[in-house]
Amino acid sequence: MPLDILCLPAFDDNYIWLLHCPETNRTAAVDPGDPAVVVAACEARGWTLDQILLTHHHWDHVDGVAPLRERYGCTVTGAAADSHRLPAPDRLVQDGDTVTVGTARARVMAVPGHTTGHIAYWFEGESALFCGDTLFSLGCGRMFEGTAAQFWSSLTALRALPDETRVFCTHEYTLSNWQFAHAISPQDEALSALGDRIRARREQGQPTLPVRLDDEKRLNPFLRADDPAIAAAVGLSGQDGTAVFAALRQQKNTFKG
Template structure:
């Protein structure tokens, strides 16, 4: 089986558009549908035809183009079971632990409530790919709109069990801001310091910071490092529960 081809591009102001293409079947999936024109532009650049949309959550900037793309291409839309009523054009829904195939590639569904109540991530274990949308960002996590920090921490714990080499595609180009914030929480982390410099260079050159990996996030993402003694001491939470440290970091980021 040939590896899936991946095309990454910007939609709206800072949303990532991501297309996956299977050259053997010609099938192409869009991870969410933030904006019609950039998605069609990317399809045209590559000579691909859209056959599927994998929706991660109901926010407008992730489903705006669902209906227009479905009308144009007749594509099948998969979305989160717990938000199915809010996903435009949905054809089938998936819940935590579900598995299906995209052109012979296994796709596992991981429920990651936090940013929204029904947010899901799509994990392709044989391809080493995770599409995390607004749950896990490079050195960050999504804002908590519909579920408390304790729920998001449980979601992060699920993702942390994935292999370190798993490539993570996330929903927004927030990496520069996330790196700057992470340094305020984890200032002595040498790997983080180095990564922050690299990210600054990438953005100054107009390049994307996607994808990351689970292993790199374990080293540099403060939300995955809540057990770290230095972070806990820095926050004055040496003996706090992990979920409380997570909550404090997210609260500080909201004010950053």
């Protein structure tokens, strides 16, 4: 029986993902920065929060941990590489480890770049990837701590997952990311058409997530840094993916739309 996955908007543009296994009645929250929205969702459905899965240490992803643990007695899982920066995790994991939510199993993936200790959770049986701030719809996270080589390696690892994978990232940045992607590839008809659908969903107050990984592979410039067309667009024809990724990330940092 598949997981129920709920999208809980928080703060200005965060998403907390609530995972519920109907077979076992187990519930987990991914990156619960705001405890109130998690409590409200659980109370409305009669669920008890059993687990918290953290992707990285930033406050908007972890500030709900202490009050949720106090209320529910839930266990907290996070990256061993970030143990000194996470709120007292009960279980420390690293690349290749397995995490379960009820009957669903996830593989932990180390994806440094946004932060050096960032991890993602890939539920193969659910075709679901919870990737925090590493990969966004049509974009990627800022490179606060890692190197361009690390970040590009992380993105290529995520890109290698099956096409049908659903990407559950933790911010609603799709429209601004589309504006940058369209500036990089203005002749891409599929990308141009996608802009209208993104705007329509946001005007209706609807999330643009999750997205399919095969669409990201075709349209996200950060997943295409080794594509000669993207290299040419940033003036780096013949350069490798790391160099092109670094240039893309720098351009996005200062992009005004």
